[in-house]
Amino acid sequence: xxxxxxxxxxxxxxxxxxxxxxGFRQEIGAALRYERGLVVKAIAALxxxxxxxxxxxxxxS
Amino acid sequence: xNAAGHDAHLAGDWLLxxxxxxxxxxxxxxxxxxxLIIGHFRRNHYRDCAPYFPRASVLIPAWNEAAVxxxxxxxxxxxxxxGEALRVYVVDDASTDLTPDVVAERAARYPGRVFHxxxxxxGQGKAHTLNHGLDVVLADDWMQVLLITDADxxxxxxxxxxxxxxxxxxxxxxxxxxIKEGSRPGNYLTRFIGYEYVTAQAAARRAQxxxxxxxxxxxxxxxxxxxxxxxxxxxxxxxxxxxxxxxTFETQLGGRRVxxxxxATVWAxxxxxxxxxxxxxxxxxxxxxQVTRRYWRLWFHPARxxxxxxxxGGVSFGLFxxxxxxxxxxxxxxxxxLLTLYFSGFGRVWLAFHLLxxxxxxxxxxxxxxxxxxxxxxARRCWRQAIFFPGAINLAIIAYSCFPRLFSSGVHxxxxxxxxxxxxxxxxxxxxxxxxWLTLSMAVAWLAKAIGSRRIGRVLSPLLVxxxxxxxxxxxxxxxxxxxxxxxxxxxxxxxEKTGKAVVPT
Numbered sequence: 001x002x003x004x005x006x007x008x009x010x011x012x013x014x015x016x017x018x019x020x021x022x023g024f025r026q027e028i029g030a031a032l033r034y035e036r037g038l039v040v041k042a043i044a045a046l047x048x049x050x051x052x053x054x055x056x057x058x059x060x061s
Numbered sequence: 062x063n064a065a066g067h068d069a070h071l072a073g074d075w076l077l078x079x080x081x082x083x084x085x086x087x088x089x090x091x092x093x094x095x096x097l098i099i100g101h102f103r104r105n106h107y108r109d110c111a112p113y114f115p116r117a118s119v120l121i122p123a124w125n126e127a128a129v130x131x132x133x134x135x136x137x138x139x140x141x142x143x144g145e146a147l148r149v150y151v152v153d154d155a156s157t158d159l160t161p162d163v164v165a166e167r168a169a170r171y172p173g174r175v176f177h178x179x180x181x182x183x184g185q186g187k188a189h190t191l192n193h194g195l196d197v198v199l200a201d202d203w204m205q206v207l208l209i210t211d212a213d214x215x216x217x218x219x220x221x222x223x224x225x226x227x228x229x230x231x232x233x234x235x236x237x238x239x240i241k242e243g244s245r246p247g248n249y250l251t252r253f254i255g256y257e258y259v260t261a262q263a264a265a266r267r268a269q270x271x272x273x274x275x276x277x278x279x280x281x282x283x284x285x286x287x288x289x290x291x292x293x294x295x296x297x298x299x300x301x302x303x304x305x306x307x308x309t310f311e312t313q314l315g316g317r318r319v320x321x322x323x324x325a326t327v328w329a330x331x332x333x334x335x336x337x338x339x340x341x342x343x344x345x346x347x348x349x350x351q352v353t354r355r356y357w358r359l360w361f362h363p364a365r366x367x368x369x370x371x372x373x374g375g376v377s378f379g380l381f382x383x384x385x386x387x388x389x390x391x392x393x394x395x396x397x398x399l400l401t402l403y404f405s406g407f408g409r410v411w412l413a414f415h416l417l418x419x420x421x422x423x424x425x426x427x428x429x430x431x432x433x434x435x436x437x438x439x440a441r442r443c444w445r446q447a448i449f450f451p452g453a454i455n456l457a458i459i460a461y462s463c464f465p466r467l468f469s470s471g472v473h474x475x476x477x478x479x480x481x482x483x484x485x486x487x488x489x490x491x492x493x494x495x496x497x498w499l500t501l502s503m504a505v506a507w508l509a510k511a512i513g514s515r516r517i518g519r520v521l522s523p524l525l526v527x528x529x530x531x532x533x534x535x536x537x538x539x540x541x542x543x544x545x546x547x548x549x550x551x552x553x554x555x556x557x558e559k560t561g562k563a564v565v566p567t
Contacts, residue, residue, distance in 0.1 A: 024112045027223075031324050035102035038267075038435065042099050045430035049423050056463055 084395030111229035115205035126212035155183030234289035234317025238282035243328030266321035303348025335513035346542030418462035452530025
């Protein structure tokens with residue numbers, strides 16, 4: 001199913017990438033960390049909404 | 062009125078209340094879309110990626126692009142990608158400026174890597190130009206993957222190799238990148254677009270990755286496998302103004318996955334004038350009407366997913382598509398229902414309005430905060446446009462409906478000034494204005510565009526856009542697209558003017 005970094009059918013496939021030799025795993029790791037960070041950011045954004053709702057309920061209803 | 066008549070009247074009133082609340086559907090759908098982003102850290106394609114460097118051809122349609130094409134080619138030649146595995150084909154659509162000279166110079170500078178394909182009779186549009194190039198690159202078997210881009214698009218060095226990784230999985234037919242607005246120094250409009258692109262790409266396409274259904278491969282950065290192109294017949298659809306969306310849908314309908322790679326960044330120059338933006342978005346919106354019609358059997362048929370590897374018929378995807386597509390209809394319906402209820406003396410109209418705008422307020426706070434956090438670099442540049450995205454008047458209505466007591470003294474002062482009689486709530490004229498505003502905002506947005514190219518518009522148009530909101534400009538454009546399609550107005554390709562202002566920020 002996957003070309004998996006080994007089969008190229010004439011293309012260049014190996015464990016290295018130009019520009020950042022050996023950096024493939026680090027880059028994927030960084031991308032995944034960024035995506036996990038978005039969970040925290042979503043929670044922060046929801047917290048802002050919650051604060052507004054609480055303030056509105058307590059002081060302006 | 063007899064009992065039956067009373068019941069019918071009451072039912073009518075509640076139907077109108079529902080129509081008012083339905084206007085919150087796009088906001089609720091947008092919130093759902095943003096919540097889906099949370100799932101992207103698990104439901105992504107990174108686990109199936111591998112370093113992969115197939116022989117890549119880049120296809121650039123170009124008509125009078127002398128100002129930008131040279132830089133774009135230079136940036137492509139500097140990509141972190143094996144030089145012998147990368148070729149650039151510029152399809153010159155009978156340009157009348159210096160485009161042929163610039164491309165010829167680059168072909169000489171990068172021998173065997175840059176090719177100039179000339180169409181002597183052009184002007185038929187981007188899809189025809191691309192098909193001319195496709196005929197050439199598919200004629201031999203050198204090309205394994207094809208990157209379709211625009212003449213002004215500037216690729217960051219790692220972008221292509223970041224995209225090709227996904228094609229190591231042969232279930233994937235195409236990959237698209239994150240296009241960012243790159244005009245520098247830019248103006249208020251390009252910053253609105255910059256913020257919009259975070260919502261429409263970095264956010265919405267992550268959610269679509271989670272759903273397993275992508276709405277559109279960005280025209281400026283779509284990478285296809287040869288197998289995918291051949292399965293599509295080796296041609297780009299020329300019957301619609303939304304050839305990118307049709308390519309995207311057909312790829313997925315053919316059982317091949319489409320992936321958005323948010324960490325492959327490319328930069329493009331977007332319109333800096335309302336007139337230019339209107340032309341571009343009207344073309345896109347009319348294309349969306351055509352796509353909606355063409356795939357009418359597909360929408361909201363989740364069962365079609367099974368065995369076909371896509372979720373285009375899913376409820377969530379359909380909801381996102383139609384909430385955007387029908388947003389002007391929701392706005393007009395809501396205004397009409399509010400005004401009908403108000404003039405018929407229905408007591409709970411304020412409650413319905415209140416609920417609608419509290420949903421709007423919560424959505425606005427959540428989406429704005431989250432969007433700014435998704436792309437902090439764009440946030441630093443476009444935060445003012447993020448705040449004013451719904452427009453100053455909508456922000457005032459949000460504040461008024463969420464915190465009415467804060468405004469009560471001010472409203473009463475206005476009321477006394479107007480008719481000298483203090484009341485117990487907002488004056489009638491203000492209520493009517495607020496209830497009608499969702500529809501009025503589109504009319505004012507249209508006015509901003511209409512005067513945009515005149516002398517008075519240079520000052521007034523930006524003010525009006527800040528007043529009504531960038532979102533209303535897009536809705537007015539969508540509404541115009543309905544009218545144009547209903548009237549079967551002539552559809553022709555109008556190229557967005559590029560001046561070479563796009564740069565990759567350092």
